[in-house]
Amino acid sequence: MLANQIYLYNTLTNKKEKFIPIDENKIKMYVCGVTVYDYCHLGHGRSYVVWDVWKRFFISQGFDVFHIQNFTDIDDKIIRRANEEKVNWKDLTEKFIDAYFEDLDKLNVLRASLYPKATDYIDEIISIIQGLMEKGYAYRAGDDIVFSIKRFEGYGKLSGKSIGDLIENHRVESSSLKENPLDFVLWKSSKPDEPSWDSPFGKGRPGWHIECSAMSLKHFGSPFDIHAGGQDLIFPHHENEIAQSEGYTGNKFVNYWLHNGFVMISGEKMSKSLGNFKTLRDIYKIYDPMVLRLFILSSHYRSPVMFNVENLASAKEAWDKIKNTLDVCTSFGLINGNKDNVPSNFVNALCDDLNTPLALSFIFEKIRYVNSIINDYEKNPLKEYEINISSNIDEILSMIDILGLKYTSDVLFYSREKLTADFASYNFNDVNFELFECLNNKKIFQLISYREFFKQKKSYDLSDKIRDFFNKKGYALEDLPRGVRIKKR
RNA sequence: GGCGACGUGGCCAAGCGGUAAGGCAAGGGCCUGCAAAGCCCUCAUUCCCCAGUUCGAAUCUGGGCGUCGCCUCCA
Numbered sequence: 001m002l003a004n005q006i007y008l009y010n011t012l013t014n015k016k017e018k019f020i021p022i023d024e025n026k027i028k029m030y031v032c033g034v035t036v037y038d039y040c041h042l043g044h045g046r047s048y049v050v051w052d053v054w055k056r057f058f059i060s061q062g063f064d065v066f067h068i069q070n071f072t073d074i075d076d077k078i079i080r081r082a083n084e085e086k087v088n089w090k091d092l093t094e095k096f097i098d099a100y101f102e103d104l105d106k107l108n109v110l111r112a113s114l115y116p117k118a119t120d121y122i123d124e125i126i127s128i129i130q131g132l133m134e135k136g137y138a139y140r141a142g143d144d145i146v147f148s149i150k151r152f153e154g155y156g157k158l159s160g161k162s163i164g165d166l167i168e169n170h171r172v173e174s175s176s177l178k179e180n181p182l183d184f185v186l187w188k189s190s191k192p193d194e195p196s197w198d199s200p201f202g203k204g205r206p207g208w209h210i211e212c213s214a215m216s217l218k219h220f221g222s223p224f225d226i227h228a229g230g231q232d233l234i235f236p237h238h239e240n241e242i243a244q245s246e247g248y249t250g251n252k253f254v255n256y257w258l259h260n261g262f263v264m265i266s267g268e269k270m271s272k273s274l275g276n277f278k279t280l281r282d283i284y285k286i287y288d289p290m291v292l293r294l295f296i297l298s299s300h301y302r303s304p305v306m307f308n309v310e311n312l313a314s315a316k317e318a319w320d321k322i323k324n325t326l327d328v329c330t331s332f333g334l335i336n337g338n339k340d341n342v343p344s345n346f347v348n349a350l351c352d353d354l355n356t357p358l359a360l361s362f363i364f365e366k367i368r369y370v371n372s373i374i375n376d377y378e379k380n381p382l383k384e385y386e387i388n389i390s391s392n393i394d395e396i397l398s399m400i401d402i403l404g405l406k407y408t409s410d411v412l413f414y415s416r417e418k419l420t421a422d423f424a425s426y427n428f429n430d431v432n433f434e435l436f437e438c439l440n441n442k443k444i445f446q447l448i449s450y451r452e453f454f455k456q457k458k459s460y461d462l463s464d465k466i467r468d469f470f471n472k473k474g475y476a477l478e479d480l481p482r483g484v485r486i487k488k489r
Numbered sequence: 490g491g492c493g494a495c496g497u498g499g500c501c502a503a504g505c506g507g508u509a510a511g512g513c514a515a516g517g518g519c520c521u522g523c524a525a526a527g528c529c530c531u532c533a534u535u536c537c538c539c540a541g542u543u544c545g546a547a548u549c550u551g552g553g554c555g556u557c558g559c560c561u562c563c564a
Binding site for chain 2 (some may be wrong): 014026031032033034035040041042043044045046047048050051076077088159160161162164165166168169170208228230231232233234235236237259260261262263267268269271272273274279294295298299300302303304305306310311313314315318320324325328329332335349353357358360361362363364365368371372374375376378379395454458460463464467476477478479480485488
């Protein structure tokens with residue numbers, strides 16, 4: 001039995017709705033993937049992090065999630081890019097599929113259940129197009145097959161547009177062969193030198209929208225629970241998917257349409273067409289992927305989010321704050337790794353259309369609480385403090401796990417007893433740093449022990465020299481009441 | 490032009506009818522040989538402006554002003 005009622009904002013109804021899956025505890029979720037002709041940018045990163053958190057949250061609430069995310073591996077842009085780079089289109093798409101996984105794995109995005117590629121579903125695409133022609137929804141326009149939007153009642157219901165307005169404001173010159181400028185291509189005839197597939201309509205390739213219908217209908221049927229993607233896909237992509245899918249099946253296509261907001265850069269939407277995009281791999285050169293993830297989750301998923309160095313720096317400090325506490329608890333041996341203890345206020349926040357900023361605030365409140373107990377514990381190492389710290393750390397780890405924030409300890413802790421054990425054999429008053437150019441754990445320990453020695457003799461200039469040496473090597477030394485903590489910066 | 494979203498402290502950002510969460514930054518104190526990390530305290534009588542509804546509004550209604558998005562390939 002699932003205890004918590006989840007609410008989500010459905011673009012189809014423009015309302016926050018109770019989430020009721022078709023099968024009681026199974027969720028069929030289709031996420032629009034990338035067209036693989038370039039590296040993923042921040043906008044992709046935000047989108048897939050958001051859907052990843054939705055998925056992790058569903059799983060944490062006891063649902064089985066079947067998650068499909070496609071790769072569009074044939075279209076005009078791919079063909080153009082392949083020609084520019086004088087490579088085979090197939091090699092190009094494989095390269096960027098590999099790059100997709102490399103970049104999104106770093107963001108700790110869980111793998112989908114299935115990653116279908118458009119070109120593996122040509123047969124299914126063809127039979128849908130044939131079905132649409134038989135039902136009168138599609139017709140031949142020159143060598144192409146196009147969908148007739150005016151024959152589909154309810155066109156515009158997702159994006160809230162009327163056909164009349166759309167036609168009036170249509171900015172793109174339309175092919176004179178189409179009955180209506182908004183009719184969209186289902187099957188696009190190919191030129192002799194372009195990749196093509198045989199079909200009853202002639203050699204060609206699928207239009208953009210049809211692949212998602214083919215792949216989701218094949219694996220899910222209709223209706224299915226959730227179809228998600230960026231807000232830029234609402235029109236025309238998802239509108240067209242509804243038209244062709246519902247025209248073909250006669251059933252409702254999708255129950256809940258979810259869309260994430262844009263990444264903004266200097267006040268404008270970041271996009272391929274504006275050319276103002278930053279790739280994930282560029283960001284990773286400056287910031288830890290988890291910093292990016294925290295930055296993304298600091299805003300609600302439907303709001304626009306402003307990308308700039310100040311906001312990223314703020315996210316970095318916040319992530320360091322969480323990691324510091326976890327590091328300190330690691331150094332005390334107070335982390336036992338139980339991740340099944342999620343506070344109810346956190347769950348409630350996510351139940352309300354995935355309110356991650358609110359959810360994060362509960363993590364920070366708990367971090368501060370744990371830190372205050374650590375302060376007491378350092379002065380007075382009582383067992384009751386340890387129990388309290390451990391149980392709160394369990395909750396923190398449970399929460400960051402649902403948000404997909406991956407903590408890895410990069411801290412070493414040496415107790416004062418260990419550091420002072422060999423003092424009897426120390427009879428020097430300087431350090432030859434040349435011997436420590438190549439640091440390993442043994443040498444790190446030695447240096448820290450020497451520093452303890454100099455500190456005890458109150459030779460603070462020497463102890464500070466050692467700390468400066470570590471700083472230059474990229475390590476930060478911190479004195480705790482019961483020993484020394486060292487971490488990579 | 491049509492449709493839609495938004496405007497909360499120096500910055501980011503929740504709250505959406507019951508008297509302003511959280512993060513970053515800043516200032517003061519504690520701890521420290523000094524640091525770092527951390528703790529404590531301070532930091533919006535007020536939520537773009539104006540009018541209205543209400544016992545009560547940042548939250549609802551109407552009108553302004555401003556920003557952004559979609560209407561074309563885009564997550």
